[in-house]
Amino acid sequence: MNQHLLIKICFRQSRSHPLRTLLLIIGIAMGVAGVIAIDIAKTSVSKSFDLSTAAITSETTHQVVGSNFNIPQSVFTDLRTRLGIHRSAPVISTHITVMELKNATLTLMGIDPFSEMGLRNLTVRSRSGTTGKDLSGLLTHASGVLLSQAMASQYGLNQNDTITLSFGDRQVQTVISGFLDSRDGATNAIFQGLILADISLAQEILGMGDDITRIDLILTDAAMAEQIVKRLPDGVILVETRRQNRIVRELSRSFETSLTAFSMLALFMGIFLIYNTVSFSITQRRKLNGTLRALGATRKTLFWTVLAEVMIYALVGSASGILLGILLGKGAVHAVCSTVSDMYFVLTVSQTHITVPTLLKGFFAGIFSCFAASVFPAITAARTLPITLMQRSASESALKKYLPLFTLTGMVIIGAAVFMLNFFTRQPGVDFIGVFMIFFGSALLAPMVILLFVRGLLALFKKSWGSMTKMALRNITRSLSRTSVLIASLMVATSVYIGIDIMTSSFRCSVIDWVDSHIGGDIHVSSSDTLKRGLSPRLVADIQALPEVAGISVYNIHRIFSRTSGEVHIFSYITDLSTKKWSWTAADETQLTALLDQGWIFVSEIFAQRNRIEAKMGASVIIDTQTGPVSFRIAGIFRDFFMGGGRVIVNRKLMKQYWGYDDITSLQVFLHTPKTVAPVIERINAFVPESANVKVVSGATIKKGILDVFDKTFLITSALQILTAIVALTGILNSVMALLLERTRELGILRACGAETGQVGRLLLLECGFSGFISGVMALPLGGCLAWVLIDIVNRRSFGWTYDMVTSPKIFLGAVTLSSAAAIVAGIFPAVRAGRTDIGSALHME
Amino acid sequence: MDILLSHISKTYDDNKNKRVVFRDMTAKFTSGLFCVIIGKSGVGKSSLLNLISGIDIPDKGIIQIGDAGVSDMTDTQRTIFRRKHIGFIYQFFNLIPVLTVLENVTLICELDGLSKKRYLDRANSFLKQVGLFDRRNDYPDTLSGGEQQRVAIVRSLVNDPDILLADEPTGNLDVKTGRAILEMISDLAKKNGKTLIMATHSLEAIDYADAVLSVVNQTLVPLSKEQIHP
Numbered sequence A: 001m002n003q004h005l006l007i008k009i010c011f012r013q014s015r016s017h018p019l020r021t022l023l024l025i026i027g028i029a030m031g032v033a034g035v036i037a038i039d040i041a042k043t044s045v046s047k048s049f050d051l052s053t054a055a056i057t058s059e060t061t062h063q064v065v066g067s068n069f070n071i072p073q074s075v076f077t078d079l080r081t082r083l084g085i086h087r088s089a090p091v092i093s094t095h096i097t098v099m100e101l102k103n104a105t106l107t108l109m110g111i112d113p114f115s116e117m118g119l120r121n122l123t124v125r126s127r128s129g130t131t132g133k134d135l136s137g138l139l140t141h142a143s144g145v146l147l148s149q150a151m152a153s154q155y156g157l158n159q160n161d162t163i164t165l166s167f168g169d170r171q172v173q174t175v176i177s178g179f180l181d182s183r184d185g186a187t188n189a190i191f192q193g194l195i196l197a198d199i200s201l202a203q204e205i206l207g208m209g210d211d212i213t214r215i216d217l218i219l220t221d222a223a224m225a226e227q228i229v230k231r232l233p234d235g236v237i238l239v240e241t242r243r244q245n246r247i248v249r250e251l252s253r254s255f256e257t258s259l260t261a262f263s264m265l266a267l268f269m270g271i272f273l274i275y276n277t278v279s280f281s282i283t284q285r286r287k288l289n290g291t292l293r294a295l296g297a298t299r300k301t302l303f304w305t306v307l308a309e310v311m312i313y314a315l316v317g318s319a320s321g322i323l324l325g326i327l328l329g330k331g332a333v334h335a336v337c338s339t340v341s342d343m344y345f346v347l348t349v350s351q352t353h354i355t356v357p358t359l360l361k362g363f364f365a366g367i368f369s370c371f372a373a374s375v376f377p378a379i380t381a382a383r384t385l386p387i388t389l390m391q392r393s394a395s396e397s398a399l400k401k402y403l404p405l406f407t408l409t410g411m412v413i414i415g416a417a418v419f420m421l422n423f424f425t426r427q428p429g430v431d432f433i434g435v436f437m438i439f440f441g442s443a444l445l446a447p448m449v450i451l452l453f454v455r456g457l458l459a460l461f462k463k464s465w466g467s468m469t470k471m472a473l474r475n476i477t478r479s480l481s482r483t484s485v486l487i488a489s490l491m492v493a494t495s496v497y498i499g500i501d502i503m504t505s506s507f508r509c510s511v512i513d514w515v516d517s518h519i520g521g522d523i524h525v526s527s528s529d530t531l532k533r534g535l536s537p538r539l540v541a542d543i544q545a546l547p548e549v550a551g552i553s554v555y556n557i558h559r560i561f562s563r564t565s566g567e568v569h570i571f572s573y574i575t576d577l578s579t580k581k582w583s584w585t586a587a588d589e590t591q592l593t594a595l596l597d598q599g600w601i602f603v604s605e606i607f608a609q610r611n612r613i614e615a616k617m618g619a620s621v622i623i624d625t626q627t628g629p630v631s632f633r634i635a636g637i638f639r640d641f642f643m644g645g646g647r648v649i650v651n652r653k654l655m656k657q658y659w660g661y662d663d664i665t666s667l668q669v670f671l672h673t674p675k676t677v678a679p680v681i682e683r684i685n686a687f688v689p690e691s692a693n694v695k696v697v698s699g700a701t702i703k704k705g706i707l708d709v710f711d712k713t714f715l716i717t718s719a720l721q722i723l724t725a726i727v728a729l730t731g732i733l734n735s736v737m738a739l740l741l742e743r744t745r746e747l748g749i750l751r752a753c754g755a756e757t758g759q760v761g762r763l764l765l766l767e768c769g770f771s772g773f774i775s776g777v778m779a780l781p782l783g784g785c786l787a788w789v790l791i792d793i794v795n796r797r798s799f800g801w802t803y804d805m806v807t808s809p810k811i812f813l814g815a816v817t818l819s820s821a822a823a824i825v826a827g828i829f830p831a832v833r834a835g836r837t838d839i840g841s842a843l844h845m846e
Numbered sequence B: 001m002d003i004l005l006s007h008i009s010k011t012y013d014d015n016k017n018k019r020v021v022f023r024d025m026t027a028k029f030t031s032g033l034f035c036v037i038i039g040k041s042g043v044g045k046s047s048l049l050n051l052i053s054g055i056d057i058p059d060k061g062i063i064q065i066g067d068a069g070v071s072d073m074t075d076t077q078r079t080i081f082r083r084k085h086i087g088f089i090y091q092f093f094n095l096i097p098v099l100t101v102l103e104n105v106t107l108i109c110e111l112d113g114l115s116k117k118r119y120l121d122r123a124n125s126f127l128k129q130v131g132l133f134d135r136r137n138d139y140p141d142t143l144s145g146g147e148q149q150r151v152a153i154v155r156s157l158v159n160d161p162d163i164l165l166a167d168e169p170t171g172n173l174d175v176k177t178g179r180a181i182l183e184m185i186s187d188l189a190k191k192n193g194k195t196l197i198m199a200t201h202s203l204e205a206i207d208y209a210d211a212v213l214s215v216v217n218q219t220l221v222p223l224s225k226e227q228i229h230p
Ligand SMILES: Nc1ncnc2c1ncn2[C@@H]1O[C@H](COP(=O)(O)OP(=O)(O)O)[C@@H](O)[C@H]1O
Pocket: A840, A841, A844, B012, B013, B014, B019, B021, B039, B040, B041, B042, B043, B044, B045, B046, B047, B048
């Protein structure tokens, strides 16, 4: 038989069922779109990280930095004049916001144009288009800054326009003296996050006096480096640029890892659901294929016909999925970038970055799962004797025959995955292969579990259930080859839902706990001045004297530079009323204060992870201080959810000795009763002179702020959850429609026997509900396992923080309800159609 | 209950191809009699039975069963009427594969919301009469064709309908089994006082029938025995 004719027959059939064909394509498209959207979000965020951190350190090999992020400009002069290092340049680099750019955060980079000449090759064009114009020429303007050309035209800014830069409480107006514009696209992308100013202007804007942030150097021999180290004053450090960039970049990797995790989940789900959709629509052709075989179509032609047809739908579906995915992805990027800037890391550039690999990944996920879903039915279509093909029961009995094999394979795969997860978690990527294996294994177990489940239910309720209920249940096992695919994919979707739910709610619980105990306090008092951060001791005494006040935590907090983890917050307490959650302690918790007084230190989990501190007796860490590197013994590691390089707590004496601070920067005020927060804030404000820039906020405000950021962080996961639900719904709708078609005759009999429209509809909904319920129940252990992987492996490895897995019956109950409800909702339309079955034609078709 | 069909017209629209099955057809089936309807395949025998049972409705005309005007009822009313008053037997048995023999048999009563007490004994006694009581917990696909049709017969009788409709009940069976089934249907119908209308293209049923009708030129015409056995 001729292939053209076969294909024509197949397409005729699709054309006569436009709804089914549409659903199939939508099903594939949704799966692909999910994969692509999350992947776009991920790659875009990575790219934004790259651009925001890359800055223009390009050629430099070393940097000189201060242990508290500032160094005197004299260090630079010294290096130049005494050591004669000409390939060196002083740099100031800080994040500022620009009002005229809708308060976008940019990096203000102060440079010395003359020093730059020997170091960086900044190709700059002025507005008039004269390329290669001298950088120094542009920056000599008394208060002029350079802005990226693209940014300026985006916001309609011209040369000599005034822009307002904000830094902490300071606001400074400057004039745009020119534009940064390079022929090179990559450089231009970096420029987008940058404002360039003369170094003295930057010092003025930031109120830094004669200090600079760092010195960039190009050194060619190690001897020179040694010489420099010898000359540097205490508290000033020479670091390798490459290494430093890597550390900064690593901070953001954690976020990317978790996004990768989600993109993998989206991929799994996409594959499962596409498989489901396609396998359903292809088995509908069973009878047609049987007839064609009987009429003399050869095995080979039939195989290729089936495959060709599905692949055409796969192409159409994947292509539309790509478009949809790009749209969704753009939305996701925006949400994710703003989250990242809020919580982890200031992103000065946010770009939607659509890469070819992303599109290919989505496309092949679509094609591959369609292929996988159709190749088996295509083979059976070609292999089996025509007569058995015409009966559906043939494939069912085949499944029953392979059931033990499926079950055994499933168990072996799950076992291997569990083994892998337990012993090979060090290698990144292994965990998600493990998760996929568990998903896959569980999918193989599905038919057996469904069978046992249904049999169990039937045995349990044999007496009390009517024939219609039994029918609904037995229908599930009767088309097991089909329903198990449906139930397995719904199970995967539900377990992703559960896993994310458990992860977010556990995380939220721990964050709330941390805010309440570690940050704590009813009122927070701190300086809002970025330069003079000390609070007057008088203020402390005044607050202490208030009758409403039960106690105050008095401490200072400063930023210090760490070679190993970048920016670290260091604390020293005069009085400490907070409680910490310890993940490890060197001694009994009651002894910790004593150890601290003896010069031991506490570090946060993140700091411990970045510095590879092993939680065991004798742990110590080397930290750069003003007097050079010092080794500290670690008394405890505490749980902390601030991002960045981590936190360190030292005693007051060490703080003064090694970092030179003995001020008070922050207070946590605890009241006898929280009712008096507002009046006490008022009274504290009254103590503070107008000029002192003291910020007084309630603990509740701070908590809300942190939780808001937290909730925003999980926007992407919520998006994934919603996506899960949508994709699952389309998947089920598809399958139920397909099952319905197969049942037409049976529904006709029921109606002929006197079943009312509603009774037939209810039967179908019951079937859907049971399927959803079984999926939900099967998803429980799977979702729990996924949550465990997300919390204990992905999060710990990528962020370095731990939190306790909090599961509540509510989550599980919710998941089972959700999957049942989703299945029922998806069943409504088919059920209504089932009720409307035209009995005459249903029985007529034979 | 007498069945009265007056001035029935029925046309099927099948993708623009109109097919007139009945045109101004009038007929009457007297209560308690066994009527056989013969005719070639595709003349409209099944359509006629579907009209009587309310599975389908006529384009024009009135169908009256006893006092009830079936053609004027809503779909739900017709369904409930069918459930209570009409039993159906098909060529392809049409048992529900996932229900056991007993469950298949009692399904209609259950749909009707009857209590188990009221129909279980009846169902079992019918199953005994057709010799399938021992197999009541088996699934239909383990039964032979003849046995399946016997289950279908019991199903059609168990809710005690007034009318039995049989659409080529022997069409899918071998001659010997077919004859046994035929005998069983007519026997049970007579014994229980049912009106039996059977569509068939085999002539054997005629021997058992009280009257024979044929679909000719889109209407129903009575045949005398001489016309059939020339
Ligand atoms: N539901 C229907 N839709 C369209 N055409 C139908 C339908 N039912 C029957 N027909 C047509 O009506 C005619 C009579 O069919 P049917 O009553 O099944 O004949 P019989 O039972 O005598 O073989 C046939 O030509 C058939 O194609």
